[in-house]
Amino acid sequence: MDSHDFHKLLLSRGTFFCYSGLLSEEVLSAISGIVREQVSDIEHDSDLTTRVFGVFIEQAQNIIRYSEERLAEGGIGTVAIGHSKEGFVVEAINPMNADKMLSLKGNLEELQKMESKDLRKAYKQRLRDGPPEGSKGAGLGFIEIARKSSKFEFDFVESPELLFVLKAWIVP
Amino acid sequence: MHLEATNRTPEVSISDSVLEMKGECYPEDITVFAEPILESLAEKLEACDSYSVSLELRYFNSSSAKFFFDFFEVLEETAAKGKSISIEWRYRSSDNSMKEAGEDFEEDMEDADYQLVEI
Structure with a gap:
């Protein structure tokens, strides 16, 4: 793909922000203010922009946690935000270890089935119980993404290393 | 104690009788902040x-969220011991996320006086 094709591809799919590479908390500090501004320029409903920003932060921090685990293997990730007339979409793609795939899949499938009031309860319960074993975060990140987004989809792609793809839609 | 706001942490001031916090909270390292x-x-x-x-x-x-959960737990435990604790959770009227968060923390408050304040 030529450089200009890449540029046109991003424009054609409404992607107005995209970061790809090694993601750290330092990088996130550097880009989060810009993301906040860009989202607020497009949309003035502050409840909606905070949801978009919240999903972006959780997705970025997921990549950071996976990258930390895989630093020796050069774990990198991509996080992108797009906008169309329907609303916003936040996408994250990162390499992951295959041994975590089944439990992650089960966890996310469960969250996809839950209604907002159940997600709210699950979030509170997770806060009380503390992080699940083997979780680097509080284990709340995916529940937060499910709560703040209108819907989300995920996929695992072998290319050839295993990539985890998470896509969340935030609509008014 | 006074902490100025940063782009990832709220302004915090703690005196002998009042604690105030205002802004956004998603620190690089929550432990260092908390x-x-x-x-x-x-x-x-x-x-x-x-x-x-x-x-x-x-x-x-x-x-x-875990920090705020622990924070409120300390306040509720102190209130349960007989001290007078009052908490104001202030949220903007359009901000449904912060309203819900305030309501969720309120559930565990029995002895502390907890008020949700729409601004």
Whole structure:
């Protein structure tokens, strides 16, 4: 793909922000203010922009946690935000270890089935119980993404290393 | 104790009778942010008869939620011991996320006086 094709591809799919590479908390500090501004320029409903920003932060921090685990293997990730007339979409793609795939899949499938009031309860319960074993975060990140987004989809792609793809839609 | 706001942490001020926090909370390292605040709060609560807390947050991430959960637990435990604790959770009228968060924290408050304030 030529450089200009890449540029046109991003424009054609409404992607107005995209970061790809090694993601750290330092990088996130550097880009989060810009993301906040860009989202607020497009949309003035502050409840909606905070949801978009919240999903972006959780997705970025997921990549950071996976990258930390895989630093020796050069774990990198991509996080992108797009906008169309329907609303916003936040996408994250990162390499992951295959041994975590089944439990992650089960966890996310469960969250996809839950209604907002159940997600709210699950979030509170997770806060009380503390992080699940083997979780680097509080284990709340995916529940937060499910709560703040209108819907989300995920996929695992072998290319050839295993990539985890998470896509969340935030609509008014 | 006074902490200026940064782009990832709220402004925090802690005096002998009042703690105020205002802004956004998604620090690089929640432990580094939370520990001095929880320590200072514990000292003030130990020394006081009554204490007021006012929080006005626009956003916090899931890693910070655990900090707020612990923070409210300390306040409720102090109230349960007979001290007078009042808490104001201030949220903007259009901000449904912060309203819900305030309601969720309210559920565990029995002895502390907890008010949701729409601004």
